[in-house]
Amino acid sequence: MTPVNGPRVDARDDAADDESSYEEAGTGKRRGRRPGREDTRAALLTAARELFSEQGYEGATVRAIATRAGVDPAMVNHWFGGKEGLFAKAVLELPFNPPEVLETILNGGPIDTLGERIVRTFVTRWDESGGGVFTALVRSISAREDAAKALRELIMKYLLGRIASELASDHAELRASLCASQMVGLGMIRYVAAFEPLASADIPTVVALVAPNLQHYLTGELNLERAE
Amino acid sequence: MTPVNGPRVDARDDAADDESSYEEAGTGKRRGRRPGREDTRAALLTAARELFSEQGYEGATVRAIATRAGVDPAMVNHWFGGKEGLFAKAVLELPFNPPEVLETILNGGPIDTLGERIVRTFVTRWDESGGGVFTALVRSISAREDAAKALRELIMKYLLGRIASELASDHAELRASLCASQMVGLGMIRYVAAFEPLASADIPTVVALVAPNLQHYLTGELNLERAE
DNA sequence: GTCGCAATTCAACGGTCGTTGATTTCTGGT
DNA sequence: ACCAGAAATCAACGACCGTTGAATTGCGAC
Structure with a gap:
């Protein structure tokens, strides 16, 4: 079956390398284990x-x-x-560092400035990596088949699960998903699409713009009665 | 150079098909042009x-x-x-059908219900395809290198360019990008992540929940003075 | 009725991908 | 000093990808 079965010709010696002394540390790759602590x-x-x-x-x-x-x-x-x-x-694992982030958000002030803390904390963190953490997640998630599940679990676990339970108000899960929609959308526009002027706005501006709506999702009136 | 140059062996006849009459229309692939109008x-x-x-x-x-x-x-x-x-x-071409959609949004009522019309129009359209139109865009855009440009141009051209110019208020572009962040985020949560309960909520409920914030982005107070 | 042309299928090509097995080199324990 | 095993490189493999060129078949104009 296998077409090539024979002599297993080795083309290794085309480099014509007579580097008998392995002094060169730049690009000269030795063969076995690396010397230093890399x-x-x-x-x-x-x-x-x-x-x-x-x-x-x-x-x-x-x-x-x-x-x-x-x-x-x-x-x-x-x-x-x-x-x-x-x-x-x-x-899918490291870049959130959940305990530290969640402490900042949850115990950083009163509940009526929670939206502000959420926006500031995440935009600050995302900006630190130049948006890389956010785009890595979105780009990769969009191409795998377990995309929806991974994104859902991640948001639920690190972003909203704790926040929703901290709210202790009506429709906690609904408020959490609305909150997520605003934060994910903010990341998409600011990092993935790089849509101006939101992409270049500094952090206090972004907080001032987005936090009120987030706060409304968290503790405001949802006027569900108009829909049902 | 080419390893196989010889008799060009044909393995076509492994099907052992004696379908001399090409009656069968199901899977029997003829060779040339197709008969019907497909x-x-x-x-x-x-x-x-x-x-x-x-x-x-x-x-x-x-x-x-x-x-x-x-x-x-x-x-x-x-x-x-x-x-x-x-x-x-x-x-990248068909699924938006811009003239029709924009007419509905822009000329469908007064400016203080613009947010409502935007949410209703796009959620309705996106729902019609089971979210496929939205996810196709996001998934594909996330994998190509011209991702940011394509998404930006699309949003600007079909979603917000006209709307922003229609606003004729201060910070039109900033309001447009804020508006985009909420709509893109809504699509991400509802279709890509399928995050409950927002994923299964019916259209009037989604409109009632999201439209007020969108309207605030469009015509409300942005309180930029707190930031600068 | 015939013939040019468009529509379609098929086999194959070159390239690239993720992975593997053999081999070589360094490290740490005794 | 030595040796078992971890760390690393390399060449190769099989699979699959997008694309191509030749062969085949139906349609429509004349």
Whole structure:
């Protein structure tokens, strides 16, 4: 069946490399384990987060990620068991750091300035990465089949679950999803579409503009009676 | 250079088909032009819109689109010049039908119910396709490199450009981008993430919930003085 | 009735992707 | 000093992708 079965010709020696002394540390890749203490795993995670953010899940190839990290593509399999595992670790896990963020939001002031704290906290965090954290999530999520579930769980777990339960008012889940729609939309316009003037507005301006509506979703009147 | 140059062996006859009479219309593919009046182009467009919506640009393969349309993959090249052309026609062109939509929104009532008309019109349109129109756009846009530009132009051209100019108030572009953030976020939560209870709420409820905030963005007080 | 042309199918190509197995090199424990 | 094992590179594999060119068939003009 296999067309090539024979001598397994090796084309390795085309480099004509007579580097018997391995002094050169720049690009001369030795063969085996690396000498110093270089964290290949962390380099891969960083490169993966960048490329998933720019290209999405399908667009970011394992080869490109490994090249940016300066290592061999095979290391993705060695450290993460494959592209899926790398994606899960790089994009779906770390970048939220839930306890710290939630403390700031929930215990940072009275409930009638909650919307303000939510907007300020997330825009500040998203801006720190140049929008990369947000776009990585959206771009990658949009290309995988478990997109909806992943996004839903992430928002519920880190963003709104705790907030909704803290509200202790009527229609907590409805208020939470409305709140999510405004925050996700803000991220889409500011980072993914880069729609002006909202994309370049500074953080206090964005807070002043968006927080009132968020606060209305959280504690205001929903006038559901007009609909039902 | 070419490894196989010889007899060009044909494996066509593995089907063992003795269908001398081509009565069967179900799966028996003849070779040349099709007999009836079947619109291959339209079938490809429909299938492409579905698959781009489900899988995004990279995930939806030409072969899969052609299979769903019931034709040969080569027809994508024949009719659209390649995958890019099919994507442009199927996703980036038709589904908005701008004149009709904009007439409904702009000339459908007074300016202080503009937010209501915007929400109702777009949610109605998006719901008609099961969210496919919206998700096709977002999913595909997220995977292409001209993502930001395409989304920006689309929103500006069909959604907000005319609306902003119709406002004739202060900070028209800022109001337009705020408006866009709420509408895009609504689509993300309702269709892409399918976040409950907003995903299953009926149209009047969604309108009643979201329209007030949209109206505030359009004609309300923006309290920019607090920020600058 | 015939013939040019458009529509369609098919097999194949070159390229790229994610992954693997063999091999080589460094590290840490004893 | 040595050795088991982890870390890393490399070449190759099989699969699949988008695209192409040749062959085949029906339609419509004359």
